[in-house]
Amino acid sequence: MLKYQAVAHKILTHIEENKLQKGDKLESIEALAERYETSKNTIIKALDVLDSKGIIYQVRGSGIFVRGHKRKGYINLLEMKEVTSSLKNFNTQTEVLALEVQISEAEIEANLELEDKAELYYVKRLHAIEGRPFSIEESYYLKEFVPYLNQEIAEASIFDYLERDLELGFAFVDHFMRIVTLAPENRQLLNLRRQKSGLLIESVYSLKNGRPFNYKKTLFHPDEAQFFVMGQNEF
Amino acid sequence: MLKYQAVAHKILTHIEENKLQKGDKLESIEALAERYETSKNTIIKALDVLDSKGIIYQVRGSGIFVRGHKRKGYINLLEMKEVTSSLKNFNTQTEVLALEVQISEAEIEANLELEDKAELYYVKRLHAIEGRPFSIEESYYLKEFVPYLNQEIAEASIFDYLERDLELGFAFVDHFMRIVTLAPENRQLLNLRRQKSGLLIESVYSLKNGRPFNYKKTLFHPDEAQFFVMGQNEF
């Protein structure tokens, strides 16, 4: 692990262990550089990471402060890989509705920027939170990068498996969100009577080399799903 | 303007003027450093900015590539200040439904982290796109930071006014999103018959010193509003 990442982790751990609250001040950059035995610039880079994650904010001439808070139960869109990993503090269940190898169709080829037909793992899952249906996820993984997948993995966390066992981490994501009218089948799965709309998020995950390897459509229960996004103004 | 921001702008302009497409390769860092007469590290910092905006991506050992595209008509959540500025390529209209000075209520105080009552500008606006109702925005600006506002400003872009005339730029935002059932009044404003749900985004904008100064509730038309968010995996 790189030094600045290690330092970022240590500072984050320090914030968590000491239960620092929003507005609490950290040590100065100089002091942090000495504490973690590194240069000022490496501390700055570590703080940039925490800054971009919304964990701290820095005020010139004043200090480094904890940004903290966030509302509970909201999914951080920018860290969302799959629903269960975003809701680790809750009791979640996953039911695998389908798991098979497919040949790509036009919609998938467009989103994964494929020029030819390709083999895919197709996984359809129903996620529940505290027993209540939460989201329906249809996910397409390029077999070129994800050569193997099974029921057991799909019942746990696919992204954990990709990162841990295949050492396949995504480098960037695009999420596209809109409200959709639910098909009767999906209303039934989400146990919805009156309400007819849900939030659909289409996500494309790409590798470090820019190749998209996972396209995903996640349909969220309108009453259960809540999201937050933290942004910076850098330009 | 800082050197790295200026360089970032120049590189962006270069991409736009030469209509570079997704996957197109830029010059090497070394070449860019020479072209823009600066050091390697400053180029890296400029590229970091473009990276975090989703404009480029970098592949170690290979090069710097344009990330580009994005679907058209989708609002970039992370750059969203108010609806009109996010949809500059479209023909938008703004109707000011209310504009007044208020004393804060509990909900606003919680979101703006106020400990006492405070004076606020309250602005309610209806945004339309190509004549079709798009969103209803209720916004609360702390009078301490926004001492003056009028109908004319509210009909144009309030954030443009804040940035240009008050030199008041936000440093970070928190957005909270969920689906809500629409009140009859809002259904009428959005010209909705059957559909009863909309997307609600609550946003808190903070200054460089960490002080929230604007709390906003924006209710989007379920068929018109589409969003995208671009994320990186840095940790």
Added chain:
DNA sequence: AAGTGGTCTAGACCACTGT
């Protein structure tokens, strides 16, 4: 005036990609 965060530089060295 002192303290603190931010920019910028030059250069050494490392890690990965593609030929």
Added chain:
DNA sequence: CAGTGGTCTAGACCACTTT
């Protein structure tokens, strides 16, 4: 193995806040 992006350092200097 050459080319290219990424990390890390030490230090000078600048900009803003606080006392």
